[in-house]
Amino acid sequence: ADMTVGFSQIGSESGWRAAETSVTKQQAESRGINLKFADAQQKQENQIKAIRGFIAQGVDAILVAPVVATGWEDVLSEAKEAKIPVVLLDRGIDGPQDLYLTSVASDQVKEGKVAGDWLVGTVKDKDCRVVELQGTVGSTPAINRKKGFEEAIAGHSNISIVRSQTGDFTRSKGKEVMEGFLKAENGGKNICAVYAHNDDMAVGAIQAIKDAGLKPGTDILVVSIDGVPDLFSAMAAGEANATVELTPNMAGPAFDALAAYKKDGTVPPKFIITESKLYTPADDPKGEAERRKSLGY
Amino acid sequence: MNRSMRPLLATVAIFLVAYAAAVFQFPGLLSTRVLGNFLTDNAFLGITAVGMTFVIISGGIDLSVGAVIGFTGVLVAVLISSFGLHPLVAFAIALAVAALFGAAMGLAIHYLEVPAFIVTLAGMFLARGGASVITQDSVPINHEFYSTISSLYFRLPGGGRLSFVGLLMIAVFVFGAVVAHRTRFGSYVYALGGNTTSASLMGVPVARTTVQIYMLSSMLACLAGIVFSLYTSAGYPLAAVGVELDAIGAVVIGGTLLTGGYGFVFGTFVGVMLLGLVQTYIIFDGTLSSWWTKIVIGILLFLFIVLQRLVFAASARGDRSSETA
Amino acid sequence: MAETAFRMEARGVSKIFGTHRALDKVDFGLLAGEVHALLGENGAGKSTLIKILTGAYQPDGGEVLVDGEPVHLDSPLHAQSFGIGTVYQEVNLLPNRSVAENLFLGHQPTRFGLVDRKRMNRDARVLLKRYGLEIDPSSELGSHSVAVQQIVAIARAVQLSGKVLILDEPTASLDRDEVQRLFEVVASLKRDGLAIVFITHFLDQVFALADRVTILRNGKLVDTRRLSELTRTDLVRKMLGKDIAFSGSTSLEAQRPVTDVLLEFKGYGRKRSVRPFTLTIHKGEVIGVAGLLGSGRTEMARVMFGIDPSDEGSVALNGKPISIRAATDAIAHGFGFCPEDRKADGIFGDLSVRENIVIALQGKLGWFRALNRDEQLDLAGQFGESMDIRAASLDMPVKLLSGGNQQKVILARWLATDPAFLILDEPTRGIDVGAHAEIVRTINRLRDDGMALVVISSEIDEVVAYSSRVVVMRDREMVAELRGEDISPAVIVQAIATHGEPTPEETAA
Amino acid sequence: MTRISFGRIFNTQTIALVSVLLLNWILFPGFFKIEWQDGRLFGSLIDVLNRGAPVAILAIGMTAVIATKGVDLSVGAVMAMSGAVAATLVVAGYSGPVAVGGALAVGLACGLWNGVLVAMLDIQPIIATLVLMVAGRGIAQLITEGSIVTFSDPTLIFIGTGSFLGMPMPVVIAFALMVLVTLVVRKTAIGLFIEAVGVNRSAATLAGIRSRLLLLTVYSVSGICAAIAGIIVAGDIRGADANNAGLWLELDAILAAVIGGTSLLGGRFSIPMSVIGALIIQAMNTGILVSGYPPEFNLVVKAGIITVILMIQSPLAGQVLGFFGRKKSGASR
Ligand SMILES: Nc1ncnc2c1ncn2[C@@H]1O[C@H](COP(=O)(O)OP(=O)(O)OP(=O)(O)O)[C@@H](O)[C@H]1O
Ligand SMILES: Nc1ncnc2c1ncn2[C@@H]1O[C@H](COP(=O)(O)OP(=O)(O)OP(=O)(O)O)[C@@H](O)[C@H]1O
Ligand SMILES: [Mg+2]
Ligand SMILES: [Mg+2]
Helix, strand or coil, X not given: CCCEEEEEECCCCCHHHHHHHHHHHHHHHHCCCEEEEEECCCCHHHHHHHHHHHHHHCCCEEEECCCCCCCCHHHHHHHHHCCCCEEEEECCCCCCHHHCCEEEECCHHHHHHHHHHHHHHHHCCCCEEEEEEECCCCCHXXXXXXXXXXXXXXXXXXXXXXXXXXXXXXXXXXXXXXXXXXXXXXXXXCCCEEEECCHHHHHHHHHHHHHCXXXXXXXXXXXXXXXXXXXXXXXXXXXXXEEEECCCCCHHHHHHHHHHHHHHCCCCCCEEECCCCEECHHHCHHHHHHHHHHHCC | CCHHHHHHHHHHHXXXXXXXXXXXXXXXXXXXXXXXXXXXXXXXXXXXXXXXXHHHHCCCCCCCHXXXXXHHHHHHHHHHHCCCCCHHHHXXXXXXXXXXXXXXXXXXXXXXXXXXXXXHHHHHHHHHHHHHHHCCCCEECCCHHHHHHHCCEEECCCCXXXXXXXXXXXXXHHHHHHHHHHCHHHHHHHHHHHXXXXXXXXXXXXXXXXXXXXXXXXXXXXXXXXXXXXXXXXXXXXXXXXXXXXXXXXXXXXXCXXXXXXXCHHHHHHHHHHHHHHHHHHHXXXXXXXXXXXXXXXXXXXXXXXXXHHHHHHHHCCCXXXXXX | CCCCCEEEEEEEEEEEECCEEEEEEEEEEEECCCEEXXXXXXXXXXHHHHHHHCCCCCCCEEEEEECCEEECCCCHHHHHHCCEEEECCCCCCCCCCEHHHHHXXXXXXXECCEECHHHHHHHHHHHHHCCCCCCCCCCEHHHCCHHHHHHHHHHHHHHHCCCEEEEECCCCCCCHHHHHHHHHHHHHHHHCCCEEEEECCCHHHHHHHCCEEEEEECCEEEEEEEHHHCCHHHHHXXXXXXXXXXXXXXXXXXXXXXXXXXXXXXXXXXXXCEEEEEEEEECCCEEEEEECCCCCHHHHHHHHHCCCXXXXXXXXECCEEECCCCHHHHHXXXXXXXXXXXXXXXXXXXXXXXXXXXXXHHHHHCCCCCCCHHHHHHHHHHHHHHCCCCCCCCCCEHHHCCHHHHHHHHHHHXXXXXXXXXXXXXXXXXXXXXXXXXXXXXXXXXXXXXCEEEEECCCHHHHHHHCCEEEEEECCEEEEEEEHHHCCHHHHHHHHHCCCCCCHHHXXX | CCCCCHHHHCCHHXXXXXXXXXXXXXXXXXXXXXXXXXXXXXXXXXXXXXXXXXXXXXXXXHHHHHHCCCCCCCHHHHHHHHHHHHHHHHHCCCCHHHHHHHHHHHHHHHHHHHHHHHHHCCCCHHHHHHHHHHHHHXXXXXXXXXXXXXXXXXXXXXXXXXXXXXXXHHHHHHHHHHHXXXXXXXXXXXXXXXXXXXXXXXXXXXXXXXXXXXXXXXXXXXXXXXXXXXXXXXXXXXXXXXXXXXXXXXXXXXXXXXXXXXXXXXXXXXXXXXXXXXXXXHHHHHHHHHHCCCHHHHHHHHHHHHHHHHHHHCHHHHHHHHHHHXXXXXXXX
């Protein structure tokens, strides 16, 4: 029989998120899965409502991209009672592992670490004053990506984060905050690199650097996370130096795991970690940008 | 029939029709499970909306409630997890803090004569900011009291659950209705919404009542925050962002006039249920993209408002038309 | 003042608004069992004194005593606890609440800590009966006319007053019967030993009711006397500081020649508002509209002015049919309208006197032909002067003016548009004797200048004084049109009162 | 207005703005440094003006709306929509001016829609505009399909990041708009009518003011202002971010108007003062940025400063100051 899967998505706050949604829909369609989509508009309570709604409808499985790590026990136990397998997408949760079948996610701390390692490897022994564009204050990726990056540069006293402000994961805030940083750091002359928690902020920062009469990618190194097409374009133009890819295809592995589980009860590994691949100008950024165009970024 | 009852009746009628129409399309909506979820899932919104009803009837507005929910969750979680306090003690502390917070806003509104919109907007920044100063992480609460409460529910025939928080919301609505419609304080609230000058000349203690109204709203938001923390067993500084708009929407859909002076607590209940119905309907439908979800919610909001106006206008036609414009 | 046993007393109270001394060291004492009339021109400071006595304002100097003890009244609620009940000048009630709640707010009967609504409604019914008002106490106050609201306000104040009852122009919107009832109530309260303050601009009522009078002028105490020591002329002289010539209630000098027809309403009416009426209005004519409260006079005016557009009949201006669907249409045709509820429909409280005066003319000129500031000042100055508006400055917010002066501002607003046809709904309500005579004179002057006016008034003497014709409304229907000899108080009263049986005119027609 | 007395320049708003700027200067000594670079002015102060421009433009329309006793919650969503339309138009190959025209038309349409709900259907403004606030962002996302539509159209980019006589274009546009709207409302009767409708709509109608048409106009102006702000922020980042453009800016715009002295109860208003209100808010944000405090404190600081400004503006403070003032003058007499 056809499988009906409910998908509780966080919202559509960024291009990456939109890509994840459209990739999930594409994957479901190609597998003949009937996908029930619910957008939570960034609210956990709406996600809980959606999951309860899916349970009430008796779907065959539930995908959740949890907006926050805590607070899922009650509702996931209800799903468990109703014998509906749950797969977490994109982020993990705090809670007993028996509440979900598997979690398909990237390791956000590792993403930050990969970015940090790249910087460490690039600047070597030179002194490097880094400015950081944080994600939304209090959001899990912001916390983890900050943590990973700090871990990577921990042993290197020549690298230090001199300024850190939130750019709310958006381009315009990223640009505004970078403008402020540039002024505060002697017109940008004291900045060696900018680390942005996502590519959108990095794209904004690149524009701010250009407006200030400096060359992004040369005068100031730019490293960020996500791997969205616009950043690859910037990289192709020599204005960005590195990005850590976060694949929008979390649903593919999830559907595979579900199919196997439904077929003969194969229990997938608890954590399916997607690759955190580093891209630099050496990796055909132009081609990468093209390849991603159709994914709904 | 009382003129002010009409928007309420209109709302109830719209709810029933909308529910019937939704059930016609998705028979699954008529299950005890869905009905139970209505109560549980909207409990914190409902409790907030009761406070908001008082504020709006008095002619004010409280934009800080969502932030107070978030702040309460964080405060309670930190008190329990980091300081090892018993949840009940933590609740009492949170309620006291909220009471002070509401009182401060009420005092500012009355004595500084700054519009409630602005005072509570500053309150929103403060509470939200305060929460992220306490912690940026979401803090899980592992206390047996919490697991006891969440295991407290009546099983309804058909798999539904009547949860503790759902019942608590109903209790708050009953309490709110009694206070609004059956106490002197309630009549003062309506008096302020009618005309502050007249109210003051008629001997209504305006300052005290204003302060009490915002205290009530903040404390109910705090209670909602506690419910939210029970609901999620955690505290998170970004929890319940934008709930103030949902609450205002529920209150207004429930027939309370934003200009103050008219409204019913029960109307708010129907308003909350209507919002819940819309969301559940969209989930059952399951084909709306993120953007269509927003558009559809907007359209439905619009339809409710227009429908309400039409019903109101049709029944008010015979009245002495005091509103000229 | 030799008497000492004052129930309530103000000693040397002053009140300053900005630079304006609204009250200047005023003494005022109230004896038990007296009706004390407080008189003075518009803006003399009467309402301000009342507000100080009731804790709504704090005095800037002097003190208030209750039963000889100095008290600090910090709020109206506090004053209520001393048994002081007050009806403030503008009806200050809650239109959004029920009649019963307005009567008992703050003192609702409770049972187990909860308001006992049944009892409250029952008590309200009993209370209102005393004033001849049989309305549903659970109905919304705002759904009733100003008069009903006024009665409710009085009933509330009376019921709160253990010692002192203060009535600030309570009769302004009441008709004769209701005034009579109020007087009976006041008389009985007086017998019970209450001290009663009574503010009015109707000297007849003063002589009918008061024992003593206090007269204020420009915020200063002029005199406090037993009424029996004063004549009507003395009173007026003390209030104005000068003599005025009374126009008296002489009816129109002679039948004036009938001039051109200005307006013709034919079968004009609106469902659920006013029954179709037919009325021809000539240039240079004042049509008085008489009727009981709620008889539909205001409704008639609103239909004529297009606020509630008619759904029946036709109207012609200078012989040409016109259509009036909105107030702007009416104004474009040279109509003007001073509404009855000046607070709700008349003044722009936060705007200046100047802006309040020019706004209708500016509305007529449209968005892009703006009067500049100097033109506005000229215009406001000119009409302010001709209407004798007492304002410290033309740039002060109009809400700070006394009630009577606000009324004059609205009249000035319309005169500035140079209308051909002016509707005045209760133009003399709450206006002092001087201004009253002024307005009656203005009406006469306008008529002589060729303007056509429709004037709604509850003052029958006044109607007689300026009307060329009088139409009588009853039950939302025009029931009589009186002219010539018939314009006398007696005939009008009869036409208003006649129930069922047709009036002589109708049989004649 | 031509008559500007010194009493009107030294008011609480300008004092507050200057204080916040001075505070920034204390926290960051280079704050007032302005340089000439690549044919344009460059410095933190210019940033305050440049970043404050979108909110200032929103505040211009919002002030007129608030003066009529209304409020327009939809401006943020309208920004997102107009940006989305402009971006998709240029991406689809239309010229820059056409895209700008299209975006402005969207703003006008949104304003008319709000105006119809408020003026014709008599729906309370908060709720009436809430409809578009919710649905509008959805429509914007529908247009861009959730992604950020990047473009390289010179016209749009010039509007967002170009400069004129050394000043950033957004600042030039905001200033021109402020002067234009101020002149229009003060040199015609529109300003008076807006205030009259805000103070007492029923009396305004009776006095012959076409209050419906006026409301319709005012909401349309607000919509157009929002569209202009939307084009600016899109041009600034060379892309239409339907998800985030203008998010929560309606609150900043309302705050700006209120700080500028317009009462939410309608009536008296001043557009230049609202623009100053917007600059105060931006000076606060920029100050937080350059001061280097951790971002957790942003909101708390913002709440604190707003509270202080409101306290200074309140009548109570006026009375207290007046009391001391009077005492002093009394003593000197
Ligand atoms: N709140 C206020 N602020 C400034 N001036 C005021 C205020 N209230 C009253 N005034 C002024 O004080 C004076 C006295 O006003 P008051 O209302 O006491 O007059 P009144 O004798 O009651 O007149 P009326 O017969 O017209 O009601 C008036 O000149 C009025 O303009
Ligand atoms: N004594 C009363 N009892 C009950 N209802 C009343 C009374 N007086 C007025 N009303 C209500 O007010 C309505 C309209 O009154 P309205 O003010 O239009 O009449 P009016 O003739 O203009 O009287 P006035 O202008 O003197 O108040 C009436 O239809 C009636 O329902
Ligand atoms: Mg008075
Ligand atoms: Mg009337």
